[in-house]
Amino acid sequence: PIAMVVAGNIAYHVGLKGMPAGIHPLSPLIVLFTTSAVATLVLRLLAGRAQELKAEVALAGWRPYVVGIAIVAIELGFLLAYRAGWKISTAVVTANILVAIALLAVGALAFREPVTPVRLAGIATCLAGLWLVARG
Numbered sequence: 001p002i003a004m005v006v007a008g009n010i011a012y013h014v015g016l017k018g019m020p021a022g023i024h025p026l027s028p029l030i031v032l033f034t035t036s037a038v039a040t041l042v043l044r045l046l047a048g049r050a051q052e053l054k055a056e057v058a059l060a061g062w063r064p065y066v067v068g069i070a071i072v073a074i075e076l077g078f079l080l081a082y083r084a085g086w087k088i089s090t091a092v093v094t095a096n097i098l099v100a101i102a103l104l105a106v107g108a109l110a111f112r113e114p115v116t117p118v119r120l121a122g123i124a125t126c127l128a129g130l131w132l133v134a135r136g
Contacts, residue, residue: 009092016079017088025079032075093133097126 019028044053057064081091101123107113 013078013088013092016075017082019079019082021083025076025083028079029072029075033072090133093130097130100126 078091078095082088104115104119104123108115
């Protein structure tokens, strides 16, 4: 699964970074999400028990809608960052470190996950890495 995440992220960022600048940023997202929806539906149907799909979608509740809106924000945010001149390496590292810091707080406040000295040292290390990447 992690190899899939890594390969998908590489294809994702290379694809977004190479998107033509002269088109409205939402236009490629329409193609992107249509392709994603069709691919997901085909894979789900190939997985079997298609009759359960409707019930499973209903059971998922409100969370997929929130995640869907979040995905649009992520896609559009990276596309606009690249158009604004962000480097592919710096944009990804910056966003992921900021997400990690925010999720450390969310984890502690919402899910009672411990904030340990080791985790704080990890955040400090990430920030030092970000500083090094930004300088290069």
